[in-house]
Amino acid sequence: MSRLVIHVLDSDHGRRAGIARQVFALGHHAEVYADPAELAGHAPKDGVVLALEDAAPGGVAGLADLLQRRGHWLAIIATSAAPTIDKAVDAIRQGALDYLALPLATSDLARALTLAEAHVRRDREETTRRVRARSLIESLSRREREVLGLLAEGRSNKEIGRLLGISPRTVEIHRMHALARVGARRSAEGVRLWWEAGEGARKAA
Template sequence: MEHRITIHIVGGNSRSRAEQSRLILAMGHHAEVYSDLIELIDRPPQSGVILASDDLLENGVASLLDELADAGIWTPLVAAKIEPGVEEVVEAIQAGALDFLELPLSESEVRRMVAHVHSDAGRHAEARRRLIDARRRISMLSRREREVLDWLSEGCSNKAIARNLEISPRTVEIHRANMMDKLGANHAAEAVRLRLEAAFKERKGATGKKPEAPVGGAAKVREMVNPND
C-alpha cells in the first residue's frame, strides 16, 4: 500500500489549486492549500512536499528555493507547469527541486512523485541545506578569491594558479588564505567540497565551457536527472 504524504499546494489560480487538491485527496493523500507564498511562509510546513506552480516559478526555482531557505523552510520542493521545457526541467532539478511535474496532474505523475519523496526526500532536504550554506559562504568571496578556488578545484598548485591568473605565487597565497578564512575551511579539500556542494556551473576558468542540456522531452529529462525514479 502506498504511504500517504502531505502535499502543500501553492501557486497558480484557485481553480488549478482546487483541481490538484481533489486529485491528491482522491488518491488518499492529504492536501494543504495556500493562496500564495506569503501564506505558506506564515504557516511553514514541517513535513511532506511543497508543490509549486505558475507564478511562483516566474523568477526560477533557484530564486524560490532561496526565499524558502530564508524563511527556514527545508521541505522538499516539486515544481509543476503545463508543458515544461527541457531546459526548465534541467535547471529546476539542478537548482535543488526534488522533481518537476507536468500539469494538469495525473495519477501516474503523483504516484511517481510520492515514490520519489519516500526514497529521496530526507537526503534531498539535507543536501539542499548544505547547498544553500555553501553558496552563502562562497558568495562572500571576492572575484579573485573565487578564481583561486576554481583553479584549486582543478587540482592546480599555487604556482600553476599564479601562471593562469598572471599574478605572483605570493599573491595567490594571500588570496587563498583569505578564501579559506571566509569559507571557514581548515584545509583545501574542505574548500573544494564546499564549491562542489554549491554546484557552481558558470566556470570561466580552466575550461571556459558551460554544460549542455540533454535533448528530449521533459519526462525523459526527469528520468535522466533522477535515474532511480
C-alpha cells in the same frame, strides 16, 4: 508509502483545488496556497511543496531560498502549464525533485510522490543522525572538542599539542576521553560524528 503532507502552491484556484483532490485520492494530505508569501507565512516544518515553476521570483531556487530563510528545508516538485525540456532541466538544476506537466496525470503525480517519500525518509534519517551527533559533540568539554576538531582536520597528536600548547600525551588523554564520551571505538568514528554534527562546516564558515 507513508502519508505525506503536500503543500500545493498555485495561483489558479480551480487548478490547485483539482491538484488537492488528486493528492487526497492518492492517500496523502494536501494544504493549498495562492502565493509564496502565504506558504512562507504558514512555515511548514515537513512535507513536500508542489509548486508552479515560476510561483516565486527566481523560480524553484527563489522558492527554496524563501523557505530556507524561514528555517525550513522542504523538497520541491515543480509544475508547469507550458513545459519544455529546457525549463525542466533548469528546474532540476535549481533543486526541484521532479518536474511535472499540467494538468497533472495521476500516474505522474503518484510516481513523483513515491520519489518524494523516499527523499523525505532519507532527509528525516539524516536529520536524526545530525541531531544525535550534535548532542554528543556538545557533551564534550571545550578542550575535548578542540582536540577532536583538529583530529578531524587530519592533525597528528604532536601537531595538535603544538597548536594547543599541551603535550602529545595530554592530547592523547583528551582524545581518549572524547571518544569514550561519544561512544566511538576508533578515531575514525569520532571524526565521522564531528562531520555529521556539522562542526566542520561551522568552523569553515
